[in-house]
Amino acid sequence: MSSTANSSLTFSITSQNTHALQPNNNISRNSLLVRRLILSILSLFAIISLLNFIVWRIIHPLPPVFEVDSFCISTTPPKHSPLTSTAYDIQFGITNPNKKLSVLMDKFEILVFHGKNMISRERMGPVYLKKMSKKSSNIPRDLPHLHGKMLKFKSIRWSKRGVTFDVKVKFQVRYLAWSWLPKRADMEISCRDLSVRFLSAQGKGALMGGRRECSAHFQ
Incomplete structure (x- = not known):
C-alpha cells in the first residue's frame, strides 16, 4: 500500500510540473519567434539601404543647371535721387543634365x-x-518667373556702370529613378555678380553680358 501511494504521489507531482512548464515553454518559443522576426526585418532594411546606397553611387546624380536668362528692373525715381523701391523680374532657365533620372x-x-x-x-x-x-520659352513651368516684386533699396544710385546683385536659390531636389526610394538632397544655387545697367531716361535696367550660369552646391 505504501509503495502504491508513493507512486501515485510521484506521478501527481510530475504531472503538475509538466503542466507548469508548458506555459514557460510557449513564452520562450514566442519570444524566440519575435526576436527572429525583428532580426529579419532589421537585416532586410540594412540590405535595402546598402543596395540603395550602391545604386545611387553608381548612378551619380548631377545637380540641375540654373541660368539667369534675364534680370530686369523698372523704376521711375526723381533724377539724381536714391532708389527707394522698384519692380524686378528674374527669369531662370533650368536644365536637368541627368540621362537616367527625372528631378x-x-x-x-x-x-x-x-x-x-x-x-x-x-x-x-x-x-x-x-x-x-532643357529650358524652353514655350514651357513656362520650365522657366520659373518672378513678376513685379518690390525691392527696397538703401543707397543705390543711378550708374552707367551698372548695379551688381547676387541671387541665391535654396530648394530641395528629389531624383526619381523608379517609384520607390527616391534620393533627396538640399541644394543651394548661387548666381553672383549679376550686373544690371540702368538707363536713367527710361528708368529701366537690364542684365549686362547676357545669360549667366549659376553654381550649384549640395548642402
Missing part, C-alpha cells in the same frame, strides 16, 4: 542681395523636369 524640385526660397544686404526673399512653386529636359 522634382520644391520648397524654393529665392534671396536677392545687393552687397551684404538682403533686399528680397521670395517663394516659388515646384518644378518637375524629365530626363535631359
Whole structure:
C-alpha cells in the first residue's frame, strides 16, 4: 500500500510540473519567434539601404543647371535721387543634365542681395523636369518667373556702370529613378555678380553680358 501511494504521489507531482512548464515553454518559443522576426526585418532594411546606397553611387546624380536668362528692373525715381523701391523680374532657365533620372524640385526660397544686404526673399512653386529636359520659352513651368516684386533699396544710385546683385536659390531636389526610394538632397544655387545697367531716361535696367550660369552646391 505504501509503495502504491508513493507512486501515485510521484506521478501527481510530475504531472503538475509538466503542466507548469508548458506555459514557460510557449513564452520562450514566442519570444524566440519575435526576436527572429525583428532580426529579419532589421537585416532586410540594412540590405535595402546598402543596395540603395550602391545604386545611387553608381548612378551619380548631377545637380540641375540654373541660368539667369534675364534680370530686369523698372523704376521711375526723381533724377539724381536714391532708389527707394522698384519692380524686378528674374527669369531662370533650368536644365536637368541627368540621362537616367527625372528631378522634382520644391520648397524654393529665392534671396536677392545687393552687397551684404538682403533686399528680397521670395517663394516659388515646384518644378518637375524629365530626363535631359532643357529650358524652353514655350514651357513656362520650365522657366520659373518672378513678376513685379518690390525691392527696397538703401543707397543705390543711378550708374552707367551698372548695379551688381547676387541671387541665391535654396530648394530641395528629389531624383526619381523608379517609384520607390527616391534620393533627396538640399541644394543651394548661387548666381553672383549679376550686373544690371540702368538707363536713367527710361528708368529701366537690364542684365549686362547676357545669360549667366549659376553654381550649384549640395548642402
